[in-house]
Amino acid sequence: MYAHYPEASRECPWHEGNTLRPDDARAAQYQGHQESALHRRICDVIEQLVKADPRCTHSAVNTYLRPAIHKRGRWPDVYADLSGLRRFALEVQLSKPFAPEIAARHVHYDDEGVALVWIFNALEDPMPQGFHDVVAMQRGNAFVFDDEAEAASLERATLVLKCYMEDGVGGWRTPRLVVLDDLRTDVGRAVFVEDCRSEVLKRRCKQQRACWWNAMKAAREARPHSPFYSDTYETVWTALKDDVPGLALWEQEFWAARSDRGRAHAAMLYAILCSIARSADTGRPILFITRFSDDSAVLSMLNSKLSGADFKHCAHLIETFVASTPLSDLLEKPSLKRIVKEARETDEQIEEDHPLWQAMARLFPEVLDGLVRAELDDLGQIPRWASPISGTETAR
Incomplete structure (x- = not known):
């Protein structure tokens, strides 16, 4: 649950008054818009790179995904169906995510048989708690789409991500470039390259x-x-x-x-x-x-x-x-x-x-x-x- 400390600014939109809907709170982060220009640009680029993979039979940006089980669907940032591999929901996360939304999306997409991958543009230091929650759900893996990953994607004609993995002592191992084929999607709700959390x-x-x-x-x-x-x-x-x-x-x-x-x-x-x-x-x-x-x-x-x-x-x-x-x-x-x-x-x-x-x-x-x-x-x-x-x- 969210709580305000006594010294918190009264200008916070959640400080008093009616509860904000998640969409309204998210829009407030981008001056009235549902997403930032950078977010939209990254989503468009990722969709084009996924579409370049010859196995891709369908892709879409911010398009309603009709559910197979749930009464209501979702609007994944990028949706991609790669024949012979998996269906993916690629969520580009630039702002601090809401913890309940993180958990709800994992449950929803797992039930729908869709692999959920959270993608950052960069890793902040210190990392916001919401980013920590995402990394925890991905078993200590953080996926980043930056300039290096974009260049590698263009060269290989498929989506390439930079994968950071926790080193077990509060830091990160040297990152490596991975493709969607490298991701494990067969254990629990998590999508990861290597399980850095269990032990x-x-x-x-x-x-x-x-x-x-x-x-x-x-x-x-x-x-x-x-x-x-x-x-x-x-x-x-x-x-x-x-x-x-x-x-x-x-x-x-x-x-x-x-x-x-x-x-x-x-x-x-x-x-x-x-x-x-x-x-x-x-x-x-x-x-x-x-x-x-x-x-x-x-x-x-x-x-x-x-x-x-x-x-x-x-x-x-x-x-x-x-x-x-x-x-x-x-x-x-x-x-x-x-x-x-x-x-x-x-x-x-x-x-x-x-x-x-x-x-x-x-x-x-x-x-x-x-x-x-x-x-x-x-x-x-x-x-x-x-x-x-x-x-x-x-x-x-």
Whole structure:
């Protein structure tokens, strides 16, 4: 959702008054016109270059594309049907794109069997967030049509794009020239040359959780009878407070309301979620909190923790977590259904905007961070423990 900061200019067309339609907002960027002269020129040139390919059976600029499935179609900047290859929607992006529109277009064209390619004229530094969203959807690939790409296109009599690929450390690899034949269009909704996101994203998901895993192991050795109050958690807790806005303030409020350490509470919640994840991954109960050990140990742990005052406020979070794992059928157990219902009715639940939820989303983004989960889903990389359908990854 869009929001305005207190210091934002009141001249912004979205600051007050009626909500603007996307077309009106886009027109405002170009002094009343739907597109700039440069945008139109690039679209025309790209269409002519695509048309020069002997396989092109149809091409069009800003022309209504009748849908096969949806009730309404789209007006792609450039549409091209290359026989034996694919149908393409080529979107030339010069201004900051709107995030909802990016996602909606990917869903629409994927359902229609059309490959969507976002094309920039140049990569800005720093790059606007909207451009980052586009690159993320294209698995770390940014396609640019500049003077060099245009010259190569004229020489080869087909559309040539310059492809920048993320290097995994915040920069770009040396760009390479590619043609539409080089693009992968067979995996998810993304169009890309090389997947630069999957391994980086999965590694980032595991990295901070691994620090807490090590802290939990050290705490169990240092204070076997009260591990969650061990100072071995201090480093990872401090790092988490630096990453999550509002977590430090919540820690103070938690102490004032409950006379207990927020750090220890978060460590226990991590142990509960880690127990669920590991048990879901291995198919057998593995708990890092409570001493239950039989086949119903996970259910007993959940019943015990959610019926007590300490974690009633986390019922919605834990329910959401369990629902996204192979252990989701536990939520249908009468005992747990009753306890979750009672917790929801008797204690105010933390939601996705709560600092504690956001902290756990840093540690378990595959489940609790909606954007990360959606990207992993599109990549086909949701791990086994984070999906009711078994996969191939581990929970540690």
